[in-house]
Each structure stands twice: as structure tokens, then as C-alpha cells.
Amino acid sequence: MNGAEAVVASLRACGVEVFFANPGTSEMHLVAALDAEPGARAVPCLFEGVATGAADGYGRMAGRPAATLLHLGPGLGNGLANLHNARRAATPLVNLVGDHATHHKPLDAPLESDIDSAAGTVSGWVRRCRDVRTAGADAAAAVSAATAGRGRVATLVLPADVSWSPGAAAAGAPPVSRPTTSPSADAVAGNAVPDGPVAEVAAALRGGGPAALLLGGPALREPSLREAARVAAACGARLLCETFPARLERGAGLPAVERLAYLPEGALAQLRGVRHLVLVGARSPVSFFAYPRTPGRLVPEDCQVYDLTGPDSDVRGTREALAHLADRLPDVQGAPAAPDPAESSPPTGPLTGETVAAAVGALLPEGAVVVDEANTSGLWLPAATAGAPRHDWLCLTGGAIGQGLPLAVGAALACPGRPVVCLEADGSAMFTPQALWTMAREGLDVTVVVYANSSYAILEMEYDRLIAPSGTTTGEQGCGPARRNLLDLSRPALDWAGLARSMGVPAARATTAEEFTAEFARALAEPGPHLVEARVPALFGPPSRTGAPSTPETPSTPSVR
Amino acid sequence: MNGAEAVVASLRACGVEVFFANPGTSEMHLVAALDAEPGARAVPCLFEGVATGAADGYGRMAGRPAATLLHLGPGLGNGLANLHNARRAATPLVNLVGDHATHHKPLDAPLESDIDSAAGTVSGWVRRCRDVRTAGADAAAAVSAATAGRGRVATLVLPADVSWSPGAAAAGAPPVSRPTTSPSADAVAGNAVPDGPVAEVAAALRGGGPAALLLGGPALREPSLREAARVAAACGARLLCETFPARLERGAGLPAVERLAYLPEGALAQLRGVRHLVLVGARSPVSFFAYPRTPGRLVPEDCQVYDLTGPDSDVRGTREALAHLADRLPDVQGAPAAPDPAESSPPTGPLTGETVAAAVGALLPEGAVVVDEANTSGLWLPAATAGAPRHDWLCLTGGAIGQGLPLAVGAALACPGRPVVCLEADGSAMFTPQALWTMAREGLDVTVVVYANSSYAILEMEYDRLIAPSGTTTGEQGCGPARRNLLDLSRPALDWAGLARSMGVPAARATTAEEFTAEFARALAEPGPHLVEARVPALFGPPSRTGAPSTPETPSTPSVR
Known part of the structure; x- marks a missing residue:
């Protein structure tokens, strides 16, 4: 077999099933190898940040790695932000990056760049495959590295000539401990603490x-x-x-x-x-x-x-x-501090972050996977959902926005029987909107809520925190043209329902709590992806012309972010 | 003044006018400094790849650098692919990256990462500003580095504490040669050859x-x-x-x-x-x-x-x-080999890459700036436009797709009096669709043509070139599930007209040559951005079920790519 076939076969043997991919010419032998490998699922991503974020979501929920498939340095670059988030999440993830053929690299062709240095900034393990005879073992070592301890991003760089050369052999699963365990292993490993x-x-x-x-x-x-x-x-x-x-x-x-x-x-x-x-x-x-x-x-x-x-x-x-x-502590026979059962009823009236949270809390289905990149609009979510049926809550771990939609793709593929609810700030969602297309292609049961407040509201808050108190010159009572241009997303307003439909995702817009509740319920009830655009006011904004903050009720301490 | 104010004032003094920005909390003092600086134009980009690609387009057309404004390592990561293209284009570009405060970096906060290593992969010059007293001079040095010789990407990393600390001073334009020149300088510099x-x-x-x-x-x-x-x-x-x-x-x-x-x-x-x-x-x-x-x-x-x-x-x-x-050669009084004047008339019949090229050739306005990321669909463009009125043709220099739409943003801002025509492959356009919103926000006179062939057609060609001849196992006559999944964009088909409208760009779809000609002409005639979705067949595709190539007329040697 050739190197690409050995890499794919070895990853499969080590338990990798899903490949989130945006390949290029230098990865065509890997695509062919995926064609030849039964059980390998190739998921197309129209942008590499979707691939890496999806692999993060998959790894968090499956407890074992998915692989990416990225095209050279620029493909890695596009995936870097969500690999950064995956690194902060300690997600097991095999990051597979194709490279030019070894003999082609000194020619400095247009796509040549320093892949290894860029990969090092987000990876706990980086290896460049230099010999087709070790390609299979290198792939197995990547899985081993990705799954050691809590988990990490393991990057394997595969030159095209290693991919296409014969003489490779598949390697099996390495003898390493996995994050999941069995009862018999428990007893042995107790000594490790x-x-x-x-x-x-x-x-x-x-x-x-x-x-x-x-x-x-x-x-x-x-x-x-x-x-x-x-x-x-x-x-x-x-x-x-x-x-x-x-x-x-x-x-x-x-x-x-x-x-x-x-x-x-x-x-x-x-x-x-x-x-x-x-x-x-x-x-x-x-x-x-x-x-x-x-x-x-x-x-x-x-x-x-x-x-x-x-x-x-x-x-x-x-x-x-x-x-x-x-x-080693006194044995107290008290019940654990479980939250009160949910008593919430669907909200009514104006649509705000608070009423969206109430609707989510009232309707969240049993076993949901919630992806939370709601930022300022999500302030009320933790309290409103504390008593909801059991669920998992996945956060933006590394601060690199644009994680939520891809994470939902990966979580849905890792948990095909569970509903995924993706709560997205509009500014963040615009970093990786291409994920919507993958949801449509794969028919994933994801309900996306976009909080359309047409603002980088968190930066409006931070601007006031950082600039206004210090008395720095800002012109026009702390709101000059740069602030007005750079933190405002309302001119033109993004049509999120239209954007979702353009990628094949059914969508609706809600402007009242009642509308939101109805659309959210419908999206949850129907299979496949849906998007609900929730038009909510921004929690923070620029000062009005009179110099007073535009938002009358500014919480002094947002409890989420 | 504080460090941020010194950096902005120094960049302005060195001729930088436009800042393509996606700032975060660590760059709020830079936003405030832009607010305080008359003449600085802050252009909002909803994704950093738009900012860096726009700065590339601006630098190519203006012959002097624009600046970016990026948020920490992940922001740089998102901008890396188009910085790679700018590096290959030798574009003068000041890449401004905010970082955590110096004393905050050892705490390894969630957004901490190795900015310098990632920046090094795309920059000809990297400097980290370590002292507020040198902040202004560092910014001037960045312009100097960006404009030396043909031009390069100069990355300046600005920690937040340098931004907010007082004690800075603005620096003026450094005494370096610029790519543009004056007649008097010509005579002196002749000796340099x-x-x-x-x-x-x-x-x-x-x-x-x-x-x-x-x-x-x-x-x-x-x-x-x-x-x-x-x-x-x-x-x-x-x-x-x-x-x-x-x-x-x-x-x-x-x-x-x-x-x-x-x-x-x-x-x-x-x-x-x-x-x-x-x-x-x-x-x-x-x-x-x-x-x-x-x-x-x-x-x-x-x-x-x-x-x-x-x-x-x-x-x-x-x-x-x-x-x-x-x-030093014989003086031949022949006219230079100018192309024949255009004799083209608008095409009729089915819409294909060839008829789109004919329409572009027939209608291209005088002084147009053409951004070409048309890939396989653009095969006929060079011949069809050779005799068109004078124009500039800008290409994808580094092979990192997703360059075209951002490049058009920057070119339009550099050349406000000239029409910009952006010829985009659908697969490539999906890497940075957020650029459409900036076109709408800034009212840029850009006519975008998206070749909607619903395929990574160039990879269909490369798969056949690389895999089919070697007889590698691919299953189903060279078309297994991975190829079908990863190279095909038709399930669901992207609605490009709807996607453009969702970001505020008027759009139309064309399915015949006549429709395309009419819509393209209308888009050119009206001010502001427009998008025409050209539904064309893919030049290359997977083998049909009978094993024969699906495209009957495959040119043996594409002359463009």
C-alpha cells in the first residue's frame, strides 16, 4: 500500500472514524485512500475552520479523536483559530496536514510555507512523516499522542511523495490508556493517583x-x-x-x-x-x-x-x-446539591436575551448537547437552563470566536441520537458560517439560534471599561468614527434567515418571545438542521448623542462573560 | 500620548490611510486612537481573512501599504492564508496584531498563543513592541520594512500595556526609497542597476x-x-x-x-x-x-x-x-506587440465559462481592476479580454483560495474612481464570503461574478491526473464515496444570489449567456456592489457510471490553471 493508504488504515485501526476535510491537490491520494477504506466517513467542510472546529466538537463528545484533512500551510492557517480552542479544551484531535512532496519543497513553489512552525503554536505533538515505511506507525503515534492524558491536538504532516509512494504498512492501535475506561482498569489505575x-x-x-x-x-x-x-x-x-x-x-x-x-x-x-x-x-x-x-x-x-x-x-x-x-472526609448522607426541577413556562413579550434564555430553558430536550457561543446575549442562559432536563454544555474554551457552528457539526456527528442546540452570537457566527452548509449536507439535527443584535456588544462594553474611565481622547463623548464603524454590524443588518437558506438550512426570523418559542419548538421537533434568527437588542452599545449609555439596564457583573 | 496613539499617528505620518480591522478587547486603545486621528479610515471586516486580503488588494493597487488590525494569535491565524498570498505578491502591508499585556502573558490566559512564530511564517519582517517609548518608531519601522524593495508583509505585535501606557511619541516617515519614484530620483538611481x-x-x-x-x-x-x-x-x-x-x-x-x-x-x-x-x-x-x-x-x-x-x-x-x-540591442522601429482591438460582441446561448468570458471581454469598462480567482471556469478569460480597454489583472499569487473577494475590497478602496470586477470560483468564494458585507457597508463599486459550478472542479481534474493513471485502488472506477463527498458542492447547491442579498449586496442569477450579459451590464452600470451568480457547468467532473469522463471536451492544457 502507499503512504496515504497506510495512514488512513492506521487511523481507522486506532478508532478514528470521521475525517473533517477540505483537501487540495497534495491530498488527493488521501482522498483516494478514504475511498478505499470501508468505514471511514469523509465530511466535507467548505472552510478549514469548520473542519478543525468540528473535530473539536466531535472529540469533546465522543471522547476519542476525529481527524481533519487540511491543505498545506494556508489550510492549516485557516484552521488555526479552532485548533487553538481545541488545545484549550484538551480535545483529542488528529490534525492531518498535507504538504508538498519532499523534493518539491526546496523549489519554493507558491504554496510553500513553514507548516511546522504554525502547527507548533496549537499542537501538543507535531510530527512530519519523512519515510513511507513509517507512515502507518506515524499515524498510530498521532492517535496515541492525541489520546494521552486528557487529550491534545496531534498534528501529522504528510508530504505528497510519502502519500503516493508504495512500501507502506498499516499500524494497529498502540497500547496506550484512553480517557474512557473499564471497571477492571479502574482497580489497577487507582494506584496512579x-x-x-x-x-x-x-x-x-x-x-x-x-x-x-x-x-x-x-x-x-x-x-x-x-x-x-x-x-x-x-x-x-x-x-x-x-x-x-x-x-x-x-x-x-x-x-x-x-x-x-x-x-x-x-x-x-x-x-x-x-x-x-x-x-x-x-x-x-x-x-x-x-x-x-x-x-x-x-x-x-x-x-x-x-x-x-x-x-x-x-x-x-x-x-x-x-x-x-x-x-477521607466525614460521611454526610445529604443529597447532592441538585438544582430545583424546571418550573419554567414559555416567555411572552419582547424578544431579548432574557426571554430567549427562558424559552431555551423551557423547551430544552432531554439529552441535548448545547453549544454556547452566545456571548453577551447569553447572560441569562445558565440560570434559565439549570433545571432543564439533563444535557451537556460546550463552551468557547480559547476565546477564538467562530467556534460554535463548527463545534455543533462535530457534536452532532459524534452523538447521532441527540439533539444539538447551538446558541450563537451574530458576530461570532459570521467567522464560520460555512458550517451551515455541512449541517445541510450531512442532515445533522442541529437547531441554531443566532442572537442578531447587530453589534460586537462585548467590545462596546470593553471600550467603555477601558477607554472611558481613563479620559483618553476619543472624540464625541467616547464614540468616534472608528468605534462606530468597527463595533457596529447594523449597516447593513445581516439577514441570518436568508443566509442560512442560501446554504440549504431552513430558517425563520423571530422578533417576539412568542414567535421565538414557536420557531424554536418547531426547529427542535423537525429532523435536520434549522436556524432561528432571534432579533434581540444589544446589551451594550455606544453612548447616545447625549453622552449617556444607550442601554438603560446594564448589569454590573455579567456572570457568564 | 499612549502607545496606541503613537502607533496610529506614526502610521498616518508614514502614509498609511486605511486600516482593515477586526479588533478585540486587547485592541480597544487602538480603536480609540483611530477615533482620535483625523484621516485614518477604519474599515470593518467580519473575518480577519477579509482584512488581510483587502490589505493585499489595497497595497497592490495603491503601491503603498494599508494596515490590518488583528486580535491576538487566533485573529492572526484567521488572516494567515491571505497574508501568505500577500507575501507571494510582494505586497507592501503593515500587519498590526494586538497581544495581551506583557505582564499578562506568563499567566497563559485562554487567548495566549505564540503569535511571533505564526507571524514569522508569512512576514518578511516581524517586531514585537516592547517599550512604549519606541512604539512610534516601531510603527514607522514597520512601514519602512513594508515598502523596502518590491514590498513585503511587515508584522508589528503590540501588547495591550504598550498600547495603553503613556510616554509614547509619534515618529515621522523614515527616509527610505518607495516603489514609486520621481523623475529626478530616476537619474540618480540609474547607477543602482x-x-x-x-x-x-x-x-x-x-x-x-x-x-x-x-x-x-x-x-x-x-x-x-x-x-x-x-x-x-x-x-x-x-x-x-x-x-x-x-x-x-x-x-x-x-x-x-x-x-x-x-x-x-x-x-x-x-x-x-x-x-x-x-x-x-x-x-x-x-x-x-x-x-x-x-x-x-x-x-x-x-x-x-x-x-x-x-x-x-x-x-x-x-x-x-x-x-x-x-x-544595448539593435534599435527596431516596430510597434510593440499590442493585441488586436476588441471585436467581441455579447455571447448568446448556454452559459459556460467560455460565454461568461466573452461577455466580460465585450463589456469590461475602461480602467477596470479585474480580480481573478475564477480557477477552472476562467480558462477562457485571458484570450477573451486581451483586447478589452485597458485594465489591471490581479491573480491568486499564493494558491491560498479565498483571496478574490477580499482583494476586491482593498482594490476598490485604493482606486475609488475605477470599477472593480471580481471573477470568483464558488468553492474559493466560500472561504471569505464575509467580504460581501464590507462591500455593502463601504458602498464599494465591485461587480462580483460567482461561477457557480457546484464543484471543486480543479480537484476533480487533479484526482484523475494523480490517481487514475497509477491504477491505485479507488473503487467504483475512480469515484468512491470520499471523492463524491469531498469534491462536490451540489448537495445542497449554494444560492449565491441569496447569500449576497443576506449581506446587503444586490444580486441576480443567470442561467443563459443573454441573462448573464444583461445582469453583468446592469451591475457595471449601477454604483455600489453587485453579485451575479453565473450557473455554469463544471469543466471537470467525476467519471460517469459507465466509467467515462463526464466532461466530453476536456482541454489537454488549461492555459491559466
């Missing part, structure tokens, strides 16, 4: 003083959440959650966690008074952005920080560490 | 034997074209042109040049028998992609290659070198 942190943390929690567990990554899956709730019940510790979790299991029957606020002022208020902060799959909290007069590190000065599991603990190891911790 | 290559080339051309000049970059502007035509008339040399020129001046009254073919077989045929190949602003030709049984270097073995000007000669230096060469 070092007792040190557990004993130290248990002693601290028994010693009293306000304590909080900051849960992140694998600690936000059900097994860990239940153990964390035991710990909380035993010692009164609060259960906090990182601001933008990759995958949070939540809803009726599951212990509730409180997400750290996006703005540092909010997170500092949440952490005030905490004396013991136990990190479980999360990192010590820092401000998302720097501001001139706000600290970057958010832990109170007199707070002791413990890391229970280290940065690379997987789902199994994290649950075990929490169980060991709970076992 | 080394006589060695000129004398050697003149001797070779006088010595006889089939010769060709391969023109590229600055040699494709009118002054050089006229001197090259003198050389050709004097010694019978052919005038060839690089395959994808950044900016080719052509049309009625200008010397015609023959573009090298995209496929190596075609270029090899064009170069067969040439004994003296003189590079003028072009590089020694190589194959765009590697193929198993085709050479990468396209120069015949017994051909001597000369480089008249070196790789970094600007418009002035290139013209002078050609003039010096012509002066």
Missing part, C-alpha cells in the same frame, strides 16, 4: 475555613461531579467551575456548579473570602484579558491553592482522586 | 537562439512592459509572464504577454526550445504542485537562465534595467 495531594487537601478541608473546589475539564463529567458533591456536602466547600468549560454535564438530577465570571471583578467577588481553593482539572484562575487597574491573578492573597489532580488527569483519574478525597 | 547582468543578457540575446523574457512582479507594469516590448522587437524574444501575477497591466494598447500555464505539461510545452530565458522580476519557473512523473523545475535542460534584476527590484529599477538592456 498520588496520595500526597489528597491527604493534604483532606487535612485542609477538615481544618475548616471557607473552601471551594474549582472544577474543570474531566471534573465536569457526571462521575466527578457526584464525588465533588460528596466533598462539598462533607465540608461545606462551594463547587465552582471554570469560566468556559469544554464540556459540562448539567441539568436536572446533577450537582450544580457555579461558573466563574468572565470579568475579573466578578470572579474576584466570587472568590472573596475563600481560604482553601482546590483545583480539580482546572487551572488557577486568571483574568481573561488584562486591564490597567485590575489584577491578572484572581486568587485572594490569603488563599491557599491546592492542585488535586495535576493538569493532565483524565476522566477516570479525576473521579478517583475526588472519591479518595471524599472518603 | 548593476551593469553585469545587463551586459551579459544583451550579449546572449545578440548571439541569437530562441529567447524568452519571463516577466513578473514590477515588470508587468506599463513602463516595464513597453521596454520589454522593445527588447522583444529587437531580438525576437518572446514575452512570457509568470502564471499568477500580482498585478498585470494589460488590454488595448499595451504589449501582450503570454502567461505560463498552470499545469507543468503546459508550461514545459511553452518553454520547449527556449535557449535563453531572462528573468525580469520573476523567479525561475517551477511546477505549482509536484506530480510523481513530472519534473518540478520547468526550464529546459539546455536553456541558460539569466536574472536581469534580482528578486527585490522595484518598479523603477526594473524599468531601468529593461531600458538599459533595450539600449
Whole structure:
């Protein structure tokens, strides 16, 4: 077999089923190899950012990697932002990048560029395949790297001559541990949890003083959440959650966690008074952005920080560490802090972020996968959906907007039996609208809600936070032509329903809460993709001509972002 | 002033007028600085690939740089593909990338990434501003680097704390030579052309034997074209042109040049028998992609290659070198080889790439700027437009598709009095459709033609070239499920007219040559942006069920790509 066939066969043998692809000439042998491999599913993406974001969504929900298929340096470049998000999510992902033939590279042909350097900025593992005889083993090694620990982006660069040359051999699945586990493996792996942190943390929690567990990554899956709730019940510790979790299991029957606020002022208020902060799959909290007069590190000065599991603990190891911790604390027979069951009814009146959230909370179906890139418009979503039927909540982990629609594509392919609800800010959705076409092509059961507030509202807020207080010259009461041009999306307003239909996705527009509820319900009920354009006011905006903020009720501390 | 104000003021002082921007929180002080700077034009782009491609188009047509404004590593990543194209075009471009505050970077906040490494892959110059006191000088140095020689991408990374800190000073224009020149500078700079290559080339051309000049970059502007035509008339040399020129001046009254073919077989045929190949602003030709049984270097073995000007000669230096060469050859009083005047009449009948080209050739207005990302559908364009009124032709220089629509945005802003015609393949246009919104926002006079063939037709051709001859297993006569899924854009078909309207661009669909001619004429006649969706058959396609190619008339050597 040739190198391309060995790579595809090896990835298949290691459990990779789906390839999110936008190939070019240098990847044609990989396309042919996919043609020849039964069971390989090639999903077309009209832009590489869709491919990488979809692979992220797939990996988060499947717990094992999908592969991408990208065309040289520019294809990798187009996929870079969502690979950055995948890296921050610790998603297992095999990033397959074709390159010119080895002998062609010194000629510096038009598409030649430094793939390896660009790949290094987003990958936990990068390898360039240099010999057709190792192509299969290199592919297996990529899966091994992608699935080690919590998971990472593993980039394999495959030159065209390695793809087309004969003499390759497929490699099987490497003997590595996977994030998922079996009961028999549990017993063995229990020894892997070092007792040190557990004993130290248990002693601290028994010693009293306000304590909080900051849960992140694998600690936000059900097994860990239940153990964390035991710990909380035993010692009164609060259960906090990182601001933008990759995958949070939540809803009726599951212990509730409180997400750290996006703005540092909010997170500092949440952490005030905490004396013991136990990190479980999360990192010590820092401000998302720097501001001139706000600290970057958010832990109170007199707070002791413990890391229970280290940065690379997987789902199994994290649950075990929490169980060991709970076992060392008093056994409290209290029920875990499950949220109240939903009592919400569909909202009425004007359509706002708040009424959209109420409708989502009222109608969210059992087992939904919620992709949240709602930004400022999504402020009310966590509270409104806390008591909804069980669901997974997937966030923008790396701050590179344009993640939501692709993530929904991947989640839907990973979970064919589950409804996917994608809650999208309009500014963010415009970074990767091509994902809508893939939803239509693949017939994915995704309900997209676009919050059409015609604004980069978060930047309107940040502009006021950063510029207005300092008295910097901005002209016209803090609203000069650049701000008006760069943060406003209303001239012309984007017709999201029309845009979706142009790519084959049925769509409707809602301007009242009643309309939204009806359209959202219809989209959920019908199979296949749908888009509902929710015309909502922006939460933040430029000062009006009189110099006062245009939004009368500005929450002082947005709790989500 | 603060660092952001110094950077903006310095860029303005060095002649930068337009900022193609998609800022984020870390760039809010730059937005405020743009607000405070009269004469700075901030152009909003809904995706960074639009910003970088627009800056490329602006720089090609204005001959001086626009600036981008990008948000951290992911923003740079999204702009990377079109920066790659700008690098290949040698476009002067100041790529301004915001970063976290210096003290925030060690905290590894979610958006932290290695900006410098990614920037290095596309930039001829990268600098990180480390001190507010040098911010103004750093910005001036970026302009200086961007405009040196032919031009290059100069990336300046500006941390947020440098932006917001006081103590900065604006810097003026540095004393560097610019690509454009004045008559007085000409006389002085004549000495800069080394006589060695000129004398050697003149001797070779006088010595006889089939010769060709391969023109590229600055040699494709009118002054050089006229001197090259003198050389050709004097010694019978052919005038060839690089395959994808950044900016080719052509049309009625200008010397015609023959573009090298995209496929190596075609270029090899064009170069067969040439004994003296003189590079003028072009590089020694190589194959765009590697193929198993085709050479990468396209120069015949017994051909001597000369480089008249070196790789970094600007418009002035290139013209002078050609003039010096012509002066050393016999003075032939023949007219330059201008193409025949246009005799075309609007086409009738089915709409195809050929009839679209005929309509474009018949209707192209005087002074048009043509952006060509038509790919396979554009095969007939060079011949059909050779005798059209004078125009500039801008190509996809780096092979990173998704360049055309953004390039048209930048060209229109650089040339407000000239009509821009953007000829787009549907597959390529889907990489950066957000550019349509910027056209609407800015009211740009761009006529977009989308060749809607619902196919990655060039990959259909390449698949057959690469896979079918080698007998590799592909299943179903060379058309398995992956090929059918990944190269076909017809399920669902993209509604380009609807997509354009959703972003505020008036649009129409044409299915016959008559309809296309009418809609194209109307779009040219009306101010502001328009899109015409031209539904054309794909030139290449998968084998039919009987195993025969689906396209009956496959040209053996596409002359464009």
C-alpha cells in the first residue's frame, strides 16, 4: 500500500472514524485512500475552520479523536483559530496536514510555507512523516499522542511523495490508556493517583475555613461531579467551575456548579473570602484579558491553592482522586446539591436575551448537547437552563470566536441520537458560517439560534471599561468614527434567515418571545438542521448623542462573560 | 500620548490611510486612537481573512501599504492564508496584531498563543513592541520594512500595556526609497542597476537562439512592459509572464504577454526550445504542485537562465534595467506587440465559462481592476479580454483560495474612481464570503461574478491526473464515496444570489449567456456592489457510471490553471 493508504488504515485501526476535510491537490491520494477504506466517513467542510472546529466538537463528545484533512500551510492557517480552542479544551484531535512532496519543497513553489512552525503554536505533538515505511506507525503515534492524558491536538504532516509512494504498512492501535475506561482498569489505575495531594487537601478541608473546589475539564463529567458533591456536602466547600468549560454535564438530577465570571471583578467577588481553593482539572484562575487597574491573578492573597489532580488527569483519574478525597472526609448522607426541577413556562413579550434564555430553558430536550457561543446575549442562559432536563454544555474554551457552528457539526456527528442546540452570537457566527452548509449536507439535527443584535456588544462594553474611565481622547463623548464603524454590524443588518437558506438550512426570523418559542419548538421537533434568527437588542452599545449609555439596564457583573 | 496613539499617528505620518480591522478587547486603545486621528479610515471586516486580503488588494493597487488590525494569535491565524498570498505578491502591508499585556502573558490566559512564530511564517519582517517609548518608531519601522524593495508583509505585535501606557511619541516617515519614484530620483538611481547582468543578457540575446523574457512582479507594469516590448522587437524574444501575477497591466494598447500555464505539461510545452530565458522580476519557473512523473523545475535542460534584476527590484529599477538592456540591442522601429482591438460582441446561448468570458471581454469598462480567482471556469478569460480597454489583472499569487473577494475590497478602496470586477470560483468564494458585507457597508463599486459550478472542479481534474493513471485502488472506477463527498458542492447547491442579498449586496442569477450579459451590464452600470451568480457547468467532473469522463471536451492544457 502507499503512504496515504497506510495512514488512513492506521487511523481507522486506532478508532478514528470521521475525517473533517477540505483537501487540495497534495491530498488527493488521501482522498483516494478514504475511498478505499470501508468505514471511514469523509465530511466535507467548505472552510478549514469548520473542519478543525468540528473535530473539536466531535472529540469533546465522543471522547476519542476525529481527524481533519487540511491543505498545506494556508489550510492549516485557516484552521488555526479552532485548533487553538481545541488545545484549550484538551480535545483529542488528529490534525492531518498535507504538504508538498519532499523534493518539491526546496523549489519554493507558491504554496510553500513553514507548516511546522504554525502547527507548533496549537499542537501538543507535531510530527512530519519523512519515510513511507513509517507512515502507518506515524499515524498510530498521532492517535496515541492525541489520546494521552486528557487529550491534545496531534498534528501529522504528510508530504505528497510519502502519500503516493508504495512500501507502506498499516499500524494497529498502540497500547496506550484512553480517557474512557473499564471497571477492571479502574482497580489497577487507582494506584496512579498520588496520595500526597489528597491527604493534604483532606487535612485542609477538615481544618475548616471557607473552601471551594474549582472544577474543570474531566471534573465536569457526571462521575466527578457526584464525588465533588460528596466533598462539598462533607465540608461545606462551594463547587465552582471554570469560566468556559469544554464540556459540562448539567441539568436536572446533577450537582450544580457555579461558573466563574468572565470579568475579573466578578470572579474576584466570587472568590472573596475563600481560604482553601482546590483545583480539580482546572487551572488557577486568571483574568481573561488584562486591564490597567485590575489584577491578572484572581486568587485572594490569603488563599491557599491546592492542585488535586495535576493538569493532565483524565476522566477516570479525576473521579478517583475526588472519591479518595471524599472518603477521607466525614460521611454526610445529604443529597447532592441538585438544582430545583424546571418550573419554567414559555416567555411572552419582547424578544431579548432574557426571554430567549427562558424559552431555551423551557423547551430544552432531554439529552441535548448545547453549544454556547452566545456571548453577551447569553447572560441569562445558565440560570434559565439549570433545571432543564439533563444535557451537556460546550463552551468557547480559547476565546477564538467562530467556534460554535463548527463545534455543533462535530457534536452532532459524534452523538447521532441527540439533539444539538447551538446558541450563537451574530458576530461570532459570521467567522464560520460555512458550517451551515455541512449541517445541510450531512442532515445533522442541529437547531441554531443566532442572537442578531447587530453589534460586537462585548467590545462596546470593553471600550467603555477601558477607554472611558481613563479620559483618553476619543472624540464625541467616547464614540468616534472608528468605534462606530468597527463595533457596529447594523449597516447593513445581516439577514441570518436568508443566509442560512442560501446554504440549504431552513430558517425563520423571530422578533417576539412568542414567535421565538414557536420557531424554536418547531426547529427542535423537525429532523435536520434549522436556524432561528432571534432579533434581540444589544446589551451594550455606544453612548447616545447625549453622552449617556444607550442601554438603560446594564448589569454590573455579567456572570457568564 | 499612549502607545496606541503613537502607533496610529506614526502610521498616518508614514502614509498609511486605511486600516482593515477586526479588533478585540486587547485592541480597544487602538480603536480609540483611530477615533482620535483625523484621516485614518477604519474599515470593518467580519473575518480577519477579509482584512488581510483587502490589505493585499489595497497595497497592490495603491503601491503603498494599508494596515490590518488583528486580535491576538487566533485573529492572526484567521488572516494567515491571505497574508501568505500577500507575501507571494510582494505586497507592501503593515500587519498590526494586538497581544495581551506583557505582564499578562506568563499567566497563559485562554487567548495566549505564540503569535511571533505564526507571524514569522508569512512576514518578511516581524517586531514585537516592547517599550512604549519606541512604539512610534516601531510603527514607522514597520512601514519602512513594508515598502523596502518590491514590498513585503511587515508584522508589528503590540501588547495591550504598550498600547495603553503613556510616554509614547509619534515618529515621522523614515527616509527610505518607495516603489514609486520621481523623475529626478530616476537619474540618480540609474547607477543602482548593476551593469553585469545587463551586459551579459544583451550579449546572449545578440548571439541569437530562441529567447524568452519571463516577466513578473514590477515588470508587468506599463513602463516595464513597453521596454520589454522593445527588447522583444529587437531580438525576437518572446514575452512570457509568470502564471499568477500580482498585478498585470494589460488590454488595448499595451504589449501582450503570454502567461505560463498552470499545469507543468503546459508550461514545459511553452518553454520547449527556449535557449535563453531572462528573468525580469520573476523567479525561475517551477511546477505549482509536484506530480510523481513530472519534473518540478520547468526550464529546459539546455536553456541558460539569466536574472536581469534580482528578486527585490522595484518598479523603477526594473524599468531601468529593461531600458538599459533595450539600449544595448539593435534599435527596431516596430510597434510593440499590442493585441488586436476588441471585436467581441455579447455571447448568446448556454452559459459556460467560455460565454461568461466573452461577455466580460465585450463589456469590461475602461480602467477596470479585474480580480481573478475564477480557477477552472476562467480558462477562457485571458484570450477573451486581451483586447478589452485597458485594465489591471490581479491573480491568486499564493494558491491560498479565498483571496478574490477580499482583494476586491482593498482594490476598490485604493482606486475609488475605477470599477472593480471580481471573477470568483464558488468553492474559493466560500472561504471569505464575509467580504460581501464590507462591500455593502463601504458602498464599494465591485461587480462580483460567482461561477457557480457546484464543484471543486480543479480537484476533480487533479484526482484523475494523480490517481487514475497509477491504477491505485479507488473503487467504483475512480469515484468512491470520499471523492463524491469531498469534491462536490451540489448537495445542497449554494444560492449565491441569496447569500449576497443576506449581506446587503444586490444580486441576480443567470442561467443563459443573454441573462448573464444583461445582469453583468446592469451591475457595471449601477454604483455600489453587485453579485451575479453565473450557473455554469463544471469543466471537470467525476467519471460517469459507465466509467467515462463526464466532461466530453476536456482541454489537454488549461492555459491559466
